[in-house]
Amino acid sequence: MYKIPNLVYANEKGEIFDHPELKMAVRSGPYDFIPYETELIRLPKSSRLYFMPHTHPVAYDENKANMIEFKEGFAVSVFLSPGFLRLFLPAYRKTKDYTMPLFAYTAVGYLDGHFVVLAIQVDNISKWDPANYDFSCNFDKQVDEFIKNAPENRLYNQLRKCATEYHCTAAKNVFYPRWECPIPTSPACNSACVGCISLQASECCPSPQDRISFAPTAEEIAEVAIRHGERAKDPLVSFGQGCEGDPCLAADNIAKAVKIIKRENPNLTVNFNSNCSIPDNVAKVLDAGVDSVRVSLNSVIESTYNAYYRPRTYKFQDVVKSVELIKQAQVFLQLNLLTFPGVNDRASETSALLDFVEEYKVDLIQMRNLNIDAELLLSSLQLKPDEIHGIKNMMKLIKKRHPEIQFGYFNRMKKDFHAHSGFPDLRQPKKGKSHI
Ligand code: SF4
Ligand code: SF4
Numbered sequence: 001m002y003k004i005p006n007l008v009y010a011n012e013k014g015e016i017f018d019h020p021e022l023k024m025a026v027r028s029g030p031y032d033f034i035p036y037e038t039e040l041i042r043l044p045k046s047s048r049l050y051f052m053p054h055t056h057p058v059a060y061d062e063n064k065a066n067m068i069e070f071k072e073g074f075a076v077s078v079f080l081s082p083g084f085l086r087l088f089l090p091a092y093r094k095t096k097d098y099t100m101p102l103f104a105y106t107a108v109g110y111l112d113g114h115f116v117v118l119a120i121q122v123d124n125i126s127k128w129d130p131a132n133y134d135f136s137c138n139f140d141k142q143v144d145e146f147i148k149n150a151p152e153n154r155l156y157n158q159l160r161k162c163a164t165e166y167h168c169t170a171a172k173n174v175f176y177p178r179w180e181c182p183i184p185t186s187p188a189c190n191s192a193c194v195g196c197i198s199l200q201a202s203e204c205c206p207s208p209q210d211r212i213s214f215a216p217t218a219e220e221i222a223e224v225a226i227r228h229g230e231r232a233k234d235p236l237v238s239f240g241q242g243c244e245g246d247p248c249l250a251a252d253n254i255a256k257a258v259k260i261i262k263r264e265n266p267n268l269t270v271n272f273n274s275n276c277s278i279p280d281n282v283a284k285v286l287d288a289g290v291d292s293v294r295v296s297l298n299s300v301i302e303s304t305y306n307a308y309y310r311p312r313t314y315k316f317q318d319v320v321k322s323v324e325l326i327k328q329a330q331v332f333l334q335l336n337l338l339t340f341p342g343v344n345d346r347a348s349e350t351s352a353l354l355d356f357v358e359e360y361k362v363d364l365i366q367m368r369n370l371n372i373d374a375e376l377l378l379s380s381l382q383l384k385p386d387e388i389h390g391i392k393n394m395m396k397l398i399k400k401r402h403p404e405i406q407f408g409y410f411n412r413m414k415k416d417f418h419a420h421s422g423f424p425d426l427r428q429p430k431k432g433k434s435h436i
Pocket of ligand 2: 184
């Protein structure tokens with residue numbers, strides 16, 4: 001008999017408990033469910049629990065076989081370790097009308113002495129485990145030391161801010177120096193995403209980072225990339241890592257910089273992560289020699305895309321045109337699929353994605369948790385009711401029809417573009433067994 005995990009809740013001091021009788025409930029889109037045993041895993045190492053103010057958790061009452069609102073505590077969520085994709089949201093009701101901060105809210109329960117979540121590991125986390133990063137002020141000294149020996153370059157000052165104030169792990173890599181180096185380039189964007197993490201209208205939720213306020217020159221960009229390529233272990237450089245504007249609007253400088261980088265160090269992997277909204281600009285960076293392009297989108301259905309991205313000066317068809325150019329240039333094509341349970345796993349979304357992957361021969365889908373308040377997202381999308389497959393089933397359907405496709409979470413060096421990481425494990429556990 002399947003034991004449903006206990007409800008986890010918090011008191012007003014933020015102390016976290018498991019309930020002796022009530023059971024965990026989870027949410028997908030607007031619907032509350034009892035969790036599936038086969039999707040439970042132990043809370044991944046380096047994940048962190050936090051409580052959700054102004055909420056009550058929804059719980060399953062086994063005696064009444066009913067969902068109830070538990071009014072004596074607050075709902076609890078988890079920051080999952082990087083590389084893990086959430087499968088379900090916490091089930092909760094808000095006690096006041098407000099928009100929650102831009103986090104990837106994830107359901108958590110308690111079973112047989114362990115916290116459990118519904119999530120799946122989609123990539124190898126060895127380089128992105130938070131345990132590999134120094135978040136203390138000791139790291140400031142390492143940054144100071146690095147900057148003392150670095151050339152005058154405004155980008156290093158920006159990256160110092162990203163590494164020491166925002167605690168961006170990618171930016172910290174610059175100063176170790178090792179692995180992936182992010183290069184913010186664009187103060188502007190031509191989308192107005194509902195959950196943009198670098199710019200929010202003041203009446204909405206606060207964005208966690210401020211955008212870069214200047215456009216670095218091609219020479220500044222190339223200098224940071226070339227130094228990283230010379231000094232770092234397993235180096236790669238990436239434009240558009242998430243919380244600047246969109247690098248498509250800085251394509252002239254980026255293309256010039258990539259030509260310099262490739263002349264000096266042809267082996268250095270260069271990724272371009274972007275909304276890919278301006279095909280002519282995407283063509284410029286392709287011509288310059290980028291190795292991989294990661295196209296960010298929440299959906300390949302135009303109406304769902306428009307409702308979230310709110311494109312200002314382009315159309316979804318421009319993104320599709322860019323995808324065609326990337327394929328024609330035979331450059332590694334990745335999607336950055338902003339994933340939300342109950343949205344991307346709808347039957348209509350899954351079917352459209354299957355067709356898109358087939359038509360454009362997508363090489364890899366980065367399954368990224370979309371950080372947003374569920375009510376804000378769902379009210380923006382205004383989706384009609386549809387069958388929900390579940391995120392894991394959606395991935396299985398894609399893998400079944402396109403066995404060559406890879407899933408992941410992080411950018412890779414080009415030597416690893418086609419190497420299988422072993423994740424995710426989409427096999428069904430044997431009957432009566434779970435992944436716990
Ligand atoms: S594309 Fe990126 S920078 Fe532009 S609005 Fe969306 S999240 Fe923000
Ligand atoms: S702009 Fe954002 S993603 Fe890029 S280095 Fe700074 S904090 Fe990190």
